[in-house]
Amino acid sequence: MKVLLDLQYLNVATTGIKTYMMELAEAALAYPHPEIEWIFSHDPKIQSADQTFKGHQSKIQRLNYHMDYFRWKEFQLPDLVKKHQPDVLICPDFVSPVASLPCRRLTVIHDAFFWQMPQNYPKWWRTYFLRLIKKGLKENTEIITTTEYSRKSLYKYLKKIYPMTVIYQAPKRLENGLDTTFLEENGLADQKYFMHLGTFDKRKNLPMLVRAFDNFLNKTKADFKLVLAGGAGQSAQMNDLPIVEKLVEELGLQDKVFLPGYVNDHQVAALYKNAFAYVFPSENEGFGIPILEAMANRIPVIHSDQPALMEVAGGCGLPFKTGDQQDLMEKMIFLALDDDQINSMVGKGLEQSKKFSAQKFIEGFQNVILKK
Structure with a gap:
């Protein structure tokens, strides 16, 4: 045939x-x-x-x-x-x-x-x-x-x-090497950070993630950064990158939020390998590939309770109410303070990723x- x-x-x-x-x-x-x-x-x-x-x-x-x-x-x-x-x-x-x-x-x-x-x-x-x-x-x-x-x-x-x-x-296979130099040059090699990978489309809710991260820092005083990797949204109507950039400046987070733009596969692999957790705040997804990529790299995932993300995560992530900034902040704090929760999520997530x-x-x- x-x-x-x-x-x-x-x-x-x-x-x-x-x-x-x-x-x-x-x-x-x-x-x-x-x-x-x-x-x-x-x-x-x-x-x-x-x-x-x-x-x-x-x-x-x-x-x-x-x-x-x-x-x-x-x-x-x-x-x-x-x-x-x-x-x-x-x-x-x-x-x-x-x-x-x-x-x-x-x-x-x-x-x-x-x-x-x-x-x-x-x-x-x-x-x-x-x-x-x-x-x-x-x-x-x-x-x-x-x-x-x-x-x-x-x-x-x-x-x-x-x-x-x-x-x-x-999910994409990221087996062809890590660009560890990328982490070192950007101060991430020995730094705890939450990360998100993808375009700055409005449905991704990235301005809300920045605000939740700011609240997280104010509440915990912890030494964390936030990495938002990816290019601009696909059109002027869909693009939240200028809003995120302005918000980072208004909140004084220039040293805490890293916006590297588009990253190649070697840089993506390095970001996954060294991340503390992956955060997926999207209000609408058809699938959610980064959930599986993160889980395969032994990273705990915090995600919105949007139906497709819940389906892909299979109960192995840490969901928060879609669009709820306070709930997202609380989940970030919960994960940062609970090593046992992290270990449990990493094990379950790795098994979930193998199903895809x-x-x-x-x-x-x-x-x-x-x-x-």
Whole structure:
């Protein structure tokens, strides 16, 4: 059985979707199935390294990207289907071609953010993207999503009931070395710190985390820092980085809050290895990869009680009420004062992280691909 995997979106994908696509491609190669022949639309490493549409973009550049994306989905990808004649096409980036295709489609819709949080997206862009998603859900389409929470959310907003399967994804592997110099140069090598990794999207609630951390310092007088690693939000409407930067200055936390911006895999691995705890205050997630990355690195996790994070953490994290700054501060204090709690969470978290392997990830797809 031939399976065509669309990897074009890797030229702009960041954080969660990029990890999803890369891990899916690598797992397909690492765990082959005798009845499945994989065809990649692009070499994943080359496509993810493409800088053409990355970085700060002018309006003209953004328009050029959208035209390039539309051209790919609606003309070039259908031509590739015609050329290779796959039995199954997998689109891991929400959108499948509008054109009729002679094969099954597996479309990955990671979450329901576009429906749930319209205020976080430019109106014209959201309208256009939702239209692309809906028009591509046609013919023999099955939806793959990331958690039971996402599945229930999508059923709420999609007018038509499609076959939908939850396949838990695998976290990024960070096994190729640590950049310990990064920690030393930034005063983190011998320093206790809470950390968060990801873009500064509004739904991440990072200004609240900064305020909770400030309260934590005032209450405990402890020598901790807060590391917020990652790039700006994906649009001006979604970006909380300027708000966080201003808040750090207003609270006088310049020496306590470290904002390194984008960090590479070696730096991420070093941050995980040396962190005191990972804090995930997001108000909405489709999955929550950093929870598993942190647990695999023997770091206790404090997370909001948002349903997807609760599902992924599996009771092995320390939840607080979503959006409740006081509760978050109390959980940070509780963890800082209880070594037994830390040891218990580390052990349970490590076992939980093992449930989300690359092999199980690809086996989920293989089962859907081969089902009669």
